[in-house]
Amino acid sequence: MNIVFVLAPLSLGLAAVFVAFFFRSVDRGQFQDLETPARRMLSDDNDRKE
Amino acid sequence: MPSARSGSADAEARKFCCEGCRAVARLLATARLDREFYALKGERVSPVKPRLDAAEEYGALDEAPFRGDRRAGAELEFFLEGIHCAACVWILEKLPELAPGVESARLDFGRAVLRVRVSAEGSFAETARLLVRLGYRPHPVRTPDEADARLRASDRATLRRMGVAAFAAMNVMIYSISLYAGVDGGEATLFRALSLATALPALTYGAWPFYRAAWTALRAGRISIDLPISLAFIGGFAESARQAWLGTNLLYLDSVTSLVFLMLGSRYVLARLERAETSKSGLLRALLPAHVERIRAAGGADGTERVRAESLRAGERFRLGEGMRVPADAKVVAGGGYVDLAFLTGESKPTRVVPGDPVWAGSRFLDGEAVAEVVASPADSRLGRLQARLDGWVVKRSARTERSDRWAAIFLAAVLGFAGLMLALYGAADPAEAVRRSLSLLIIACPCALALATPLTLARAFRAAAANGILLRDPDVLDRVAEIRTVYFDKTGTLTRGDPSVREWRWLRELPHGERIEALSAAYTLEAGARHPYGRAIARALEDTPGVRPLAADVFTETGGAGRLMLVDGVSYRIGRPDTRHFEEPVVEFARDGRAIAWISLEDAPRREAADVVARVRRRGLRARIFSGDAELPVARAAREAGVSEWAAGLSPEGKRAAIADAQADHGPALAIGDGVNDALALAEAHVGAAVTRGGGEANLESALASAQVALLGTDLGALPDLFEISDRYRRTLARNAIFSALYNLAGASLAVSGVVHPLVAAIAMPVSALTVYASTVLGFQRPLRREGR
Numbered sequence: 001m002n003i004v005f006v007l008a009p010l011s012l013g014l015a016a017v018f019v020a021f022f023f024r025s026v027d028r029g030q031f032q033d034l035e036t037p038a039r040r041m042l043s044d045d046n047d048r049k050e
Numbered sequence: 051m052p053s054a055r056s057g058s059a060d061a062e063a064r065k066f067c068c069e070g071c072r073a074v075a076r077l078l079a080t081a082r083l084d085r086e087f088y089a090l091k092g093e094r095v096s097p098v099k100p101r102l103d104a105a106e107e108y109g110a111l112d113e114a115p116f117r118g119d120r121r122a123g124a125e126l127e128f129f130l131e132g133i134h135c136a137a138c139v140w141i142l143e144k145l146p147e148l149a150p151g152v153e154s155a156r157l158d159f160g161r162a163v164l165r166v167r168v169s170a171e172g173s174f175a176e177t178a179r180l181l182v183r184l185g186y187r188p189h190p191v192r193t194p195d196e197a198d199a200r201l202r203a204s205d206r207a208t209l210r211r212m213g214v215a216a217f218a219a220m221n222v223m224i225y226s227i228s229l230y231a232g233v234d235g236g237e238a239t240l241f242r243a244l245s246l247a248t249a250l251p252a253l254t255y256g257a258w259p260f261y262r263a264a265w266t267a268l269r270a271g272r273i274s275i276d277l278p279i280s281l282a283f284i285g286g287f288a289e290s291a292r293q294a295w296l297g298t299n300l301l302y303l304d305s306v307t308s309l310v311f312l313m314l315g316s317r318y319v320l321a322r323l324e325r326a327e328t329s330k331s332g333l334l335r336a337l338l339p340a341h342v343e344r345i346r347a348a349g350g351a352d353g354t355e356r357v358r359a360e361s362l363r364a365g366e367r368f369r370l371g372e373g374m375r376v377p378a379d380a381k382v383v384a385g386g387g388y389v390d391l392a393f394l395t396g397e398s399k400p401t402r403v404v405p406g407d408p409v410w411a412g413s414r415f416l417d418g419e420a421v422a423e424v425v426a427s428p429a430d431s432r433l434g435r436l437q438a439r440l441d442g443w444v445v446k447r448s449a450r451t452e453r454s455d456r457w458a459a460i461f462l463a464a465v466l467g468f469a470g471l472m473l474a475l476y477g478a479a480d481p482a483e484a485v486r487r488s489l490s491l492l493i494i495a496c497p498c499a500l501a502l503a504t505p506l507t508l509a510r511a512f513r514a515a516a517a518n519g520i521l522l523r524d525p526d527v528l529d530r531v532a533e534i535r536t537v538y539f540d541k542t543g544t545l546t547r548g549d550p551s552v553r554e555w556r557w558l559r560e561l562p563h564g565e566r567i568e569a570l571s572a573a574y575t576l577e578a579g580a581r582h583p584y585g586r587a588i589a590r591a592l593e594d595t596p597g598v599r600p601l602a603a604d605v606f607t608e609t610g611g612a613g614r615l616m617l618v619d620g621v622s623y624r625i626g627r628p629d630t631r632h633f634e635e636p637v638v639e640f641a642r643d644g645r646a647i648a649w650i651s652l653e654d655a656p657r658r659e660a661a662d663v664v665a666r667v668r669r670r671g672l673r674a675r676i677f678s679g680d681a682e683l684p685v686a687r688a689a690r691e692a693g694v695s696e697w698a699a700g701l702s703p704e705g706k707r708a709a710i711a712d713a714q715a716d717h718g719p720a721l722a723i724g725d726g727v728n729d730a731l732a733l734a735e736a737h738v739g740a741a742v743t744r745g746g747g748e749a750n751l752e753s754a755l756a757s758a759q760v761a762l763l764g765t766d767l768g769a770l771p772d773l774f775e776i777s778d779r780y781r782r783t784l785a786r787n788a789i790f791s792a793l794y795n796l797a798g799a800s801l802a803v804s805g806v807v808h809p810l811v812a813a814i815a816m817p818v819s820a821l822t823v824y825a826s827t828v829l830g831f832q833r834p835l836r837r838e839g840r
Contacts (some may be wrong), residue, residue: 022213026206034161039139
């Protein structure tokens, strides 16, 4: 069971990485407009730059 | 849109509902985008508004304040009318391929706002004209400014805090479950330490806005809702830390961190709802022309210059021509014509103006030519002052959410208090059992129904409303709608279409069939390009008559106020006002070779669904009434057709407000529904004010919207009964959630205190109860609204 002493903090570190990813997506405005992307994907050209 | 969904091969050969669509098809074919576009566009499209003012001026968009430096690129947001479906997203974001100089175009579908970025060579005016040709009427909103950026930054900060709080809550829950399950020794110490370490960011960074708001209020000498919330957070954390120090498992960090997340989520949802409020200064912009032809003080023969409407000052003179909007309150000094005052008074018959008569800003000059002198500048005009009054209205926070926030804090304090009390009372007798029971109590108690379910229900109701074309500005409307006793309908543009149509052709003498078709064709040719609403109505009525075709006219004149005149093969035709007789209703005369052969009477036809809507309002036990600024005859007729027995005619905007105020004093809360500026005061006075778009398509909505808490955006009045239905569901869902939550918490607390449930069971029961509340909220709005009679 001693392995828990290593794994539990490790999992916390991993979660922190995910939080960092979340921050990044927030900063890029992915949560700004929740309605248009659902419709935008209906057009099938994939060469959008943004 | 093309009436037949054939291939895209030939844009010219197909039939189109309007010029706009033909232009779009041609444009798309040129850019080789047509095949994809028509593949995307489904069967169900609402007809694109055919009335696109090609003459509308967008030149000002490339000047200050829209564009500071012409040599640099710039960004501008447009609010677009006519956004329907995925195809709109597609075509609008193709703008960079269609227009040179446009660097990017991003559409926010929910708000119908298009953000356009142009390079140094690009032009906003060109972009706006292209948008018009595509069938969308653009209204420049503003350049994205600092306030906008601040709002966005605060949105993002809240999202980040929510992320941190959710992260902490989830992880602490995992550790807590191990603790409840009964780990001990070194591992228990590890999990306690980890819990504290994980909860710390949520309680500092995550909960910061609550601390700050509480502190700001305290310094101002007030106690805000944020204070008890903050105390609960800090107290919960401090107590948990103490317990961890003492080596017990009495940690309630999972509850505290979840609460931080729930509270932040609730604030975020509400902030976004409030943002949905439309721009306030829309009224002036919607009704004033961008440019006017000002007459130069020291000019030559035709010394006019184009200037921005806002720059007009009292004493200056400007020219008025057919179809123009009057830019300021003014006095006619030369010429004359007919003015449509419907937006201000509801009067359906155009008013004649001669030198000396006043014209009001925002009214439409229908025909004739005139020179007018500004009496009050646009901002000081009647319209401008109305706007200023309406700007004073502010969106209030929902009283219900505030209440639920307060209850959530009290709830948390009560639970903590109970747990402490139990420890104090039974701790001495049986410490282990007392700790176990208070722990169960802390875990099982769940404020979800209060903290997040209320805003969530509100958000669902807003969504359901939006899906049915109802825009809500004030969350409390949903509660207030339930109190309504009387519904006041405006007539022009609300119960009726707000756009004249031909009621009857009265031939003054019998004509043989061939001759009659010839005459009808002449009438059609005369009015085909008319801008006067009567002319358009006549052309529309004749369009589908078999045999009617455009004729080749030899001479064609518009005789100012007298109507339109033309010569075909030596025969003259004229459509204009009858000069011999006076009629109660709007009538135009159709003359051949100077002799009247027919009278065409026009009416503002009732909306198809009007009678049905009135009947449904009645079925709820409400009284229906009509209040109108129009004359008695048309009002009485509309009342008869809609099945309303009580009506009032000839009311001024102030009179309408007084009528509402009196009715509310006598019969309880009233809902007023109207379409124009003339209703604005009444809509603001009423318990609930609802603005509706005109059936005829004139975008008059923004004006009424400024004072109404509800806007019915569709062209269908049926949204009004829908609003009642949504309000019912909203209240039902809230009541159900409250009852469920109360029962759950009571039962849970009793079981926990009596020692029946183990903390581990409690840890499972809590999220299950939260999910139940959310499911109940979602299901409350799942069923589509029932729409009768169609």
